[in-house]
Amino acid sequence: MTVSDLTTANVSGARDLMVFRGEKYWSTPEDVIREVHQQGLSVRIPRNTVPEGMVRGLSRIALAHIKAVMAIEHGTEDELRAAFANLHDPDVDAVLARTYEHAPSRWLEMPDTEATRAIFEQFGVKFSPGIFAFCYWTGCAYYLKPGEDEAPRDLAKKGVQAVRGINPETGEILLPVATEHEEED
C-alpha cells in the first residue's frame, strides 16, 4: 500500500487519518496499546493543520509504527517460539507467557542477549512499518497556557476544545517548559 493509493473519506462520509507513533517513545506497538488503554490517545499536531472533515465517533485515527509488521524468512512463528522456549531462560519464558494484542510485539520485547540475537538471525526475523490499530477520533484539544482562559479564536472556530492540564502528582497546572514531547510524536 502507498499512501498515494488512498482516497480520503470513509463509508460514513467522515475522514480518517494515520499517524506514526515514534519508536523513540514507544519502543513497540504494544507500548502504544497499553498507553491508550490507560489514558486514551493524544497526538500533538501543528496548530495550523487542524484536520477538516473529521466527525466525532466516526472518523478514525489509524496508528502506525516503524516495527508493526514482522516477517520470518526461515521457518514459522511456532518454530521461533519453540527456539526461544528451548533457551530455558526465565526472562524469555516470562515474555512468552505474556498476553499481547499486537502479536509481533512479543518478539520485540524479548530480552536482548547473545542467545536471543542468534535466534532472530537464524530465523531471519525482520520488522517493517505498518498500521497496527485504530482509535475513534473524539475531538481536538488546545492546552491553555498560564493566563489563558480560552482557546485562540482561530482554533475555537474549528471546534478545538480548551483544556487546562493539571499534573495529578503535584496538582499544579502544566507549564510550557522544556519537555520530551515533540510535535511529530
Added chain:
Amino acid sequence: MPEDRLVQRRGCGFPIPGGVYLESIGSAGGTLPAIVVLDPPIPVDHFHRGFVMIDLDATLAVHNVQYVGSSLQSAEDYKLRAGMDKIARDIFGDGARIKHGQVTKFHDAAFHILDQAGWQPGGAAAAMQARSILREQASILAPMVELKDAA
C-alpha cells in the same frame, strides 16, 4: 469554558501548554472501544511525519484484516510498568526505563530490598525513606534498567 483535566505522563511526556492535540478519549459507559487492534498489521511503505489523511475502509477491505479487540491484561501490565518506571526514575534519573520483560522482576527485587531493610509503607516520610534505601541498593536494580536520553 475550559475543561480542567488531570493528565498523566505519556511515552512522550506531558502535553505542552499552547499545543494542539488530536484525541481519542473514551468515557465510562461509553460505546466506543478505546482501541481496535488489527491482525495482521497493514504494511505501509515508509514512515510519515505528522498525520496523513487515508481511506481506512478501503485499506481494511484490501487486506484480510481481523479485529483482535482489547484486553484488561494489557492495561494491567501498563499500570504496573508506569508505577515501576516512576520508581526507576527516582533512583536512576529521568532517562531511566525498566527493560522489557523485567518489570515484574524489578518490582519483586525492589519489594525484597525494602522488606529486608524493615521498611514500612505510609506517608511522605516513608516514601522518602524507601527512595533512600533503594538508591543505596541501586546496583541490584541496575541490570533491569536502561537509561535513555531524556531530551
